Amino acid sequence: MIIKAAEFVISNTQINLCPEPIFPEFAFIGRSNVGKSSLINTLVGKRNLARISTHPGKTQTINHYIINNAWYLVDLPGYGFATTSQENRFEWSQMIERYLIERENLQCTFILLDARLVPQDKDLDFIRWLGGKEIPLALVLTKSDKLSRNELTRSVSHYQTTLLEIWEELPPFFISSAETKAGREELLNFIEEVMRRQDQID
Numbered sequence: 524m525i526i527k528a529a530e531f532v533i534s535n536t537q538i539n540l541c542p543e544p545i546f547p548e549f550a551f552i553g554r555s556n557v558g559k560s561s562l563i564n565t566l567v568g569k570r571n572l573a574r575i576s577t578h579p580g581k582t583q584t585i586n587h588y589i590i591n592n593a594w595y596l597v598d599l600p601g602y603g604f605a606t607t608s609q610e611n612r613f614e615w616s617q618m619i620e621r622y623l624i625e626r627e628n629l630q631c632t633f634i635l636l637d638a639r640l641v642p643q644d645k646d647l648d649f650i651r652w653l654g655g656k657e658i659p660l661a662l663v664l665t666k667s668d669k670l671s672r673n674e675l676t677r678s679v680s681h682y683q684t685t686l687l688e689i690w691e692e693l694p695p696f697f698i699s700s701a702e703t704k705a706g707r708e709e710l711l712n713f714i715e716e717v718m719r720r721q722d723q724i725d
């Protein structure tokens with residue numbers, strides 16, 4: 524898919540303030556610092572559309588971007604940010620849960636996982652929760668540039684084995700890097716395919 528236009532629309536903490544759900548929508552979620560905002564920039568081919576930071580906890584709101592005037596990409600705040608207070612964590616989960624459950628135009632939630640880490644309980648809990656709610660999801664292993672080919676193969680296999688303990692079948696699975704742009708084409712093709720399938724149903 525060719526990205527002709529990518530613009531920021533709105534940033535907010537309430538689902539009722541999100542843009543009208545008139546376009547298909549794809550959201551990015553995962554632990555703080557995993558590279559959600561960077562991946563959005565990589566997909567749209569802009570350096571600074573979504574704000575990124577070396578400090579975890581940069582994105583704190585639901586951020587909508589409109590792509591090709593036809594679909595939304597959504598950058599969400601990360602979970603598992605250690606220095607966030609208990610109260611903030613509760614607010615985070617309320618906001619995100621409402622968004623994920625109620626957003627009717629949400630086509631797929633991409634859960635980002637750091638390729639350098641072994642599967643974390645927080646991630647697996649979250650994946651289970653989404654699966655339980657039947658919210659369509661796909662997985663993305665980020666920062667693949669930080670690993671050698673062998674290390675990456677090992678990491679992919681570790682994630683896949685762990686996931687197959689939860690599910691009989693793997694959800695769509697991608698490997699990405701904001702440095703090398705790995706995974707960009709695959710992710711954009713997948714998004715295009717999901718929208719095409721949705722068109723056929725409508």
Ligand code: GTP
Pocket residue numbers: 553554555556557558559560561562574575576577578579580581582583599600601602665666667668669699700701702
């Ligand atoms: P929060 O908004 O805090 O939840 O973080 P985030 O998941 O949006 O992460 P962000 O995109 O802000 O990136 C966090 C840090 O990781 C930044 O320093 C990025 O430059 C770096 N980073 C993100 N993706 C990659 C990648 O694919 N490769 C490498 N080497 N660094 C990356």
Ligand code: MG
Pocket residue numbers: 559560561574575581582598599600
């Ligand atoms: Mg972010």
